[in-house]
Amino acid sequence: MPPYEEYIEAIKPLWESHWLTNMGEYHKKLEEQLKKYLEVPELSLMVNGHMALELTIQAMGFPKGAEVITSPFTFISTTHAIVRNHLKPVFSDVKLEDGTIDETKIEDLITEKTVAIIPIHVYGNVCNVEEIQRIADKYNLKVIYDAAHAFGVSYKGNGIGNYGDASVFSFHATKVFNTIEGGAVAFSDKKLYERLYNLKNFGIRGEELVTEVGANAKMNEFCAIMGLCNLNHIKENLNKRKHIYEYYRNNLKDIQGVRLFENKTDVILNYAYFPVLVEDNYIMSRDELYVHLKHSNIYTRKYFYPLTSDQACFKNKYKKVDLENARELSRKVLVLPIYEDLDRKDACNIVEVIKY
Numbered sequence: 001m002p003p004y005e006e007y008i009e010a011i012k013p014l015w016e017s018h019w020l021t022n023m024g025e026y027h028k029k030l031e032e033q034l035k036k037y038l039e040v041p042e043l044s045l046m047v048n049g050h051m052a053l054e055l056t057i058q059a060m061g062f063p064k065g066a067e068v069i070t071s072p073f074t075f076i077s078t079t080h081a082i083v084r085n086h087l088k089p090v091f092s093d094v095k096l097e098d099g100t101i102d103e104t105k106i107e108d109l110i111t112e113k114t115v116a117i118i119p120i121h122v123y124g125n126v127c128n129v130e131e132i133q134r135i136a137d138k139y140n141l142k143v144i145y146d147a148a149h150a151f152g153v154s155y156k157g158n159g160i161g162n163y164g165d166a167s168v169f170s171f172h173a174t175k176v177f178n179t180i181e182g183g184a185v186a187f188s189d190k191k192l193y194e195r196l197y198n199l200k201n202f203g204i205r206g207e208e209l210v211t212e213v214g215a216n217a218k219m220n221e222f223c224a225i226m227g228l229c230n231l232n233h234i235k236e237n238l239n240k241r242k243h244i245y246e247y248y249r250n251n252l253k254d255i256q257g258v259r260l261f262e263n264k265t266d267v268i269l270n271y272a273y274f275p276v277l278v279e280d281n282y283i284m285s286r287d288e289l290y291v292h293l294k295h296s297n298i299y300t301r302k303y304f305y306p307l308t309s310d311q312a313c314f315k316n317k318y319k320k321v322d323l324e325n326a327r328e329l330s331r332k333v334l335v336l337p338i339y340e341d342l343d344r345k346d347a348c349n350i351v352e353v354i355k356y
């Protein structure tokens with residue numbers, strides 16, 4: 001959170017204007033500043049990351065029942081956004097080295113019903129964007145990235161939101177940059193801005209004119225101001241995270257049975273998460289380590305377990321695909337605490353408990 005006084009000062013003008021939502025001054029300002037920060041040509045703010053994803057898919061106008069290739073090693077939102085658009089998720093396996101979709105398995109999953117690929121930059125690990133684009137171009141598919149974890153990540157000098165047809169960010173309270181609740185879509189097609197605007201604001205285009213059947217997914221001014229304040233501190237915050245991240249990496253990398261994801265070259269990370277993989281030659285299982293840490297008041301997350309394809313609402317409903325790697329990661333992964341104010345003493349203690 002930004003300093004209390006900074007936020008309180010910043011929201012004062014709202015008591016003068018009474019302009020609380022409906023694409024106000026701060027909504028506009030945050031869109032402009034995020035375009036600059038993320039280095040993307042176009043950006044549309046949304047009430048949260050999930051609606052950003054759901055409405056972006058809707059904006060593409062896919063026919064009902066069409067197939068979308070995605071991966072199940074993600075937060076449930078990705079799969080929900082596909083299914084809630086009356087589309088069929090086709091789950092692809094992921095790569096063991098970084099948890100992103102295995103691009104070598106995508107082509108085999110394409111049928112005449114396939115319309116899009118929705119890959120996830122999971123933990124901010126960058127998907128193989130070049131190969132995914134090559135496949136999409138070859139089969140005329142749309143690519144929408146779930147970039148909820150990838151705020152501020154760049155690849156080969158480009159903001160991560162420049163790949164595919166659109167990239168969706170989440171600004172939820174738990175993410176590396178927050179607007180309390182919020183999200184955004186980054187893209188380059190100007191027409192998509194208008195479509196998303198209609199979808200997030202009831203399709204209202206004038207006092208007496210509604211042109212589309214839209215939902216309500218606008219970001220309000222309090223949230224936009226939270227974002228503007230947090231953006232003032234983002235550099236310093238990511239830098240603090242970087243130090244913790246590097247401390248963890250250096251001190252965990254040589255522990256037997258603890259594996260870390262590989263970092264691609266040419267990537268600037270955002271240090272949003274610190275996942276570790278508890279391999280079979282560690283002294284205990286992932287679930288045992290989770291409990292062991294909890295007994296020391298260290299709260300980790302089995303993020304992502306179970307796979308979205310195995311959740312009660314989706315189990316056995318969609319095309320059966322071998323998800324061996326995704327299952328393995330899901331069984332082994334544990335995400336450690338990482339946040340700006342995590343001090344060295346606590347990080348050191350966490351490492352010691354893992355060393356056993």
Ligand SMILES: *Cc1c(COP(=O)(O)O)cnc(C)c1O
Pocket residue numbers: 048049050051074075077078120146148149170171172181182183
């Ligand atoms: C957080 C998250 C979302 C959803 O974003 P909200 O802002 O919480 O609606 C979608 N996908 C992934 C991978 C996420 O982590």
